[in-house]
Amino acid sequence: MKTLGKMKYALAFLFVLLAANFLVAQKVREGSAPDGMKNVPNGDGSAAAVAAGPTGQAVVTGNGINYNGGPVLKGTVPIYIIWYGNWNGTGSNTAATRTIIETLIGGLSNSGYEKINSTYGDATGNVSGAMTLVKEVFDSGSQGTRLRNSRISSAISAQLTSGNLPTDASGVYLFLTSSDVKESGFCTQFCGFHTRQTLNGADIKWAFIGNVDQCPSGCEAQTTGPNSTAGSGGGADGMANVIAHETEEAISDPDLNAWFDSSGQENADKCNFRFGTTSTAANGSHFNQTLGGLNFLLQMNWENSRGGGCDQTLGGTFQ
Numbered sequence: 001m002k003t004l005g006k007m008k009y010a011l012a013f014l015f016v017l018l019a020a021n022f023l024v025a026q027k028v029r030e031g032s033a034p035d036g037m038k039n040v041p042n043g044d045g046s047a048a049a050v051a052a053g054p055t056g057q058a059v060v061t062g063n064g065i066n067y068n069g070g071p072v073l074k075g076t077v078p079i080y081i082i083w084y085g086n087w088n089g090t091g092s093n094t095a096a097t098r099t100i101i102e103t104l105i106g107g108l109s110n111s112g113y114e115k116i117n118s119t120y121g122d123a124t125g126n127v128s129g130a131m132t133l134v135k136e137v138f139d140s141g142s143q144g145t146r147l148r149n150s151r152i153s154s155a156i157s158a159q160l161t162s163g164n165l166p167t168d169a170s171g172v173y174l175f176l177t178s179s180d181v182k183e184s185g186f187c188t189q190f191c192g193f194h195t196r197q198t199l200n201g202a203d204i205k206w207a208f209i210g211n212v213d214q215c216p217s218g219c220e221a222q223t224t225g226p227n228s229t230a231g232s233g234g235g236a237d238g239m240a241n242v243i244a245h246e247t248e249e250a251i252s253d254p255d256l257n258a259w260f261d262s263s264g265q266e267n268a269d270k271c272n273f274r275f276g277t278t279s280t281a282a283n284g285s286h287f288n289q290t291l292g293g294l295n296f297l298l299q300m301n302w303e304n305s306r307g308g309g310c311d312q313t314l315g316g317t318f319q
């Protein structure tokens with residue numbers, strides 16, 4: 001019958017709408033870029049197809065990573081930290097780790113290492129390689145010690161709606177958890193990830209990085225790092241490496257639609273847990289960067305020039 005026919009049509013249309021919504025949601029979930037266990041193989045980018053960038057703009061392609069049309073974060077990127085869990089604890093869950101990470105952020109800004117990221121751009125300009133730590137807040141465990149992404153979203157959202165942290169679509173929010181906090185997939189599938197989400201009405205870019213002392217074998221390059229003190233483990237140094245990785249990606253691919261290769265690998269993914277040549281610190285650990293007066297062992301980043309490759313500093317030797 002006519003009415004029934006209409007209804008069938010309407011139902012079919014509703015189904016298509018629902019299916020489309022489901023795919024969008026799924027894509028967003030997949031879009032959060034999980035990162036890097038030590039043994040995840042890296043793409044070399046050599047076979048990557050090259051997407052043409054807008055002509056006459058700041059976008060440079062042909063270096064093993066593709067431009068997909070989205071924006072990058074430009075200017076001095078504001079960094080916000082949410083220290084989640086118990087950061088007045090033992091091991092590496094301490095103020096010493098907080099200081100090391102603060103030094104890292106300050107030291108990364110405008111470093112030769114961070115300038116590798118300035119080879120990425122969009123239609124209106126390039127990444128600057130500058131960042132600044134604007135504000136840090138604590139959350140001793142509003143969402144408990146067993147997290148999943150929705151709980152992290154709630155915790156970040158609470159900081160924004162309360163005004164504890166500014167709601168800043170041009171910044172990157174680092175959600176750093178103490179080693180007693182579990183996050184679904186952390187230490188088994190990834191060491192950190194970054195994503196974007198509409199929170200408090202803005203397009204918020206956030207990254208999860210756990211204290212990798214929860215899984216040194218999967219997520220730490222070395223159990224004693226250059227900044228380890230007796231009994232502190234390599235957590236701070238291991239987190240520094242993952243933070244470098246996630247901030248590079250959150251800045252060059254903030255909305256998950258700018259820079260990645262044909263395998264979906266973002267710039268830091270292409271050099272995951274690859275450090276290049278290192279020096280040896282007094283405590284026997286290895287390092288390849290000195291930032292803010294501290295030594296760090298940070299993975300290399302993919303330089304989008306000279307054909308593309310992993311290096312430790314802009315214009316350095318591909319390794």
Ligand SMILES: [Zn+2]
Pocket residue numbers: 033034035036245246249266268269
């Ligand atoms: Zn990554």
